[in-house]
Amino acid sequence: MKVLVPVKRVVDYNVKIRVKADGTGVDLANVKMSMNPFDEIAVEEAIRLKEAGKADEVIVVSIGPAQAQDVLRTALAMGADRAILITTECPVEPLTVAKLLKAVAAQEEPGLVILGKQAIDDDSNQTGQMLAALLGWSQGTFASALELGEGRAKVTREVDGGLQAIEIALPAIVTADLRLNEPRYASLPNIMKAKKKPLDQKSAEDFGVSTAPRLKVLRVEEPAARAAGVKVGSVGELLDKLKTEAGVI
Amino acid sequence: MAILLFADHDNGTLSEQTAKALTAALQIGPEVDILIAGKGAAPAAEAAAQLTGVRSVLLAESDALEHRLAEASAALIVGLAAGYDTVLAPATTTGKNVLPRVAALLDVMQISEITEVVSADTFKRPIYAGNAIEVVQSTEAKKVLTVRTAGFAAAAAGAAAAPIKAVEAGTEGAELSSFLENMLSSSDRPELSSAKIIVSGGRALGSEEKFREVINPVADKLGAAVGASRAAVDAGYAPNDFQVGQTGKVVAPDLYVACGISGAIQHLAGMKDSKIIVAINTDEDAPIFQVADYGLVGDLFDVLPELERQL
Structure with a gap:
């Protein structure tokens, strides 16, 4: 069985982003970019399936600018077998990504697609569910555990209030939550080896999918700042302020 | 329409x-x-x-x-x-x-x-x-x-x-797809996403036992839900569904008491719309104080039991 893992190049988790003064977006010039952390977890899960003999091949795919090669090489260094880069000129919306991934799935015929549950830039949390819909497949979202069986998979999902176990028919879409696993670091020899692994370059036009956005971003604003309050000297003073000044207890 | x-x-x-x-x-x-x-x-x-x-x-x-x-x-x-x-x-x-x-x-x-x-x-x-x-x-x-x-x-x-x-x-x-089972945490406390008051603990709690010992009595006195930072959840001090932040729950109670939480931007994303924020932390330069209405610099193992006594 092939496992397909889509990965996204995003602003690094540790970067404090700045909104552009003219409100047209977020300043991405000279900012460190990395693989979306949830996608790293998805890559790790696919590699573990291969190591356990449950998957034959792990294919990673990224949709974005030419520099998205870097995150594909990272995934290859972690242990993925080959990569596909679909280049696009401008940022693409989750629905477009799902349509392109559907086309890739039609060519590669994976038995499982594992994605991160959301990208930490647009925080949309849509692509996996949309891909499942377009393929007519089942979906196990926000997974914290995955067990593959014959034609079915058991997915433990992180839901409000705890966990939920479901069984889904294969082929399926699984989206990774934080606690599915801890991704490995690529070793230097593997980073060198990854440079020789196949990376196939395509463009969105090759798949006949329009990348025109459906939504119009009118502007991007700074969030309302919260003014720092006062420091209190004692528990007694704190309780007094909460009772009389704030009136919350 | x-x-x-x-x-x-x-x-x-x-x-x-x-x-x-x-x-x-x-x-x-x-x-x-x-x-x-x-x-x-x-x-x-x-x-x-x-x-x-x-x-x-x-x-x-x-x-x-x-x-x-x-x-x-x-x-x-x-x-x-x-x-x-x-x-x-x-x-x-x-x-x-x-x-x-x-x-x-x-x-x-x-x-x-x-x-x-x-x-x-x-x-x-x-x-x-x-x-x-x-x-x-x-x-x-x-x-x-x-x-x-x-x-x-x-x-x-x-x-x-x-x-x-x-x-x-x-x-x-x-x-x-078919449903197998729900493993939901049972608790007498209010649900995190709808609670009026939340007492939240961070990595400074040090262990699961200390988290329970110090956070729970204050939450019980206030009739509050208990939350946690991702650091505390990842360290195993609190269950996953307690997590407040970008990748956990987004909450906006009347009162949010952050105990031993430094205030990483991912945590602030989950609670900064709270009406009143109280921060208790030993590090007076912790970023959490920049969003707190009331800050108390001190050891939470002294402050929280004291708070519980005075409530």
């Missing part, structure tokens, strides 16, 4: 998230129908019918819908969508699971986790963990939205009940 609101409920009770999402729906347009998908869900439907501003309640019941799994729920909503311009749901784990599937089946680009309704087609939503706010307009014939409920007040339960209509549940999608 009719609006379909996919309700969050557990068949027996309607979640407060639904009442909050209704407030957002009513800011978009006046004709709002609430869809209750479930099994034995008449109590939830009756509660929904009591909410002020609801036009009608649609009740769809089947085995496949009992746990509102994505495949059957999305098929149901798509079947009903012709009569609506907008489909929305609270951004709970159920709403976030089901609505993008609906959007793709309708060939619509969804707008996730709106925090403000600017107009019927324009919304504000946080991006980059709440470090930027995007003002986004949809020009699609249909709109599919999820609502981050922390910013909306719950619609009140009124006197005149709206009519409840049964709708065909259908069987489409049911073969794709």
Whole structure:
């Protein structure tokens, strides 16, 4: 069985982003970019399936600018077998990504697609569910555990209030939550080896999918700042302020 | 301009998230129908019918819908969508699971986790963990939205009940997935996402035992829910579903007490809309103090027992 893992190049988790003064977006010039952390977890899960003999091949795919090669090489260094880069000129919306991934799935015929549950830039949390819909497949979202069986998979999902176990028919879409696993670091020899692994370059036009956005971003604003309050000297003073000044207890 | 609101409920009770999402729906347009998908869900439907501003309640019941799994729920909503311009749901784990599937089946680009309704087609939503706010307009014939409920007040339960209509549940999608079990944390405390007061602990607690020993008594005295930072959850001091932040729950209680939490931006994204924030931390330079209304520099192992005694 092939496992397909889509990965996204995003602003690094540790970067404090700045909104552009003219409100047209977020300043991405000279900012460190990395693989979306949830996608790293998805890559790790696919590699573990291969190591356990449950998957034959792990294919990673990224949709974005030419520099998205870097995150594909990272995934290859972690242990993925080959990569596909679909280049696009401008940022693409989750629905477009799902349509392109559907086309890739039609060519590669994976038995499982594992994605991160959301990208930490647009925080949309849509692509996996949309891909499942377009393929007519089942979906196990926000997974914290995955067990593959014959034609079915058991997915433990992180839901409000705890966990939920479901069984889904294969082929399926699984989206990774934080606690599915801890991704490995690529070793230097593997980073060198990854440079020789196949990376196939395509463009969105090759798949006949329009990348025109459906939504119009009118502007991007700074969030309302919260003014720092006062420091209190004692528990007694704190309780007094909460009772009389704030009136919350 | 009719609006379909996919309700969050557990068949027996309607979640407060639904009442909050209704407030957002009513800011978009006046004709709002609430869809209750479930099994034995008449109590939830009756509660929904009591909410002020609801036009009608649609009740769809089947085995496949009992746990509102994505495949059957999305098929149901798509079947009903012709009569609506907008489909929305609270951004709970159920709403976030089901609505993008609906959007793709309708060939619509969804707008996730709106925090403000600017107009019927324009919304504000946080991006980059709440470090930027995007003002986004949809020009699609249909709109599919999820609502981050922390910013909306719950619609009140009124006197005149709206009519409840049964709708065909259908069987489409049911073969794709099945429910096995729920492993929900049982607690006498209020639910994190709807609590008025939250006492939250961070990595400074040091262990699961200390977390329980120090945080729980204060929470009990205040009638508060217990939350945790991702660092505390990752270290195993608190269960996953306690996590407040970008990748956990987004909360906005009247009072949020952050104990031993440094205030990483991912945590602030989950609680900075709280009305009053109290920070207790030994490090007076911790970023949490920059958003706190009241800060107390001190060792939480001294401060919290003292707080409990004085309450």
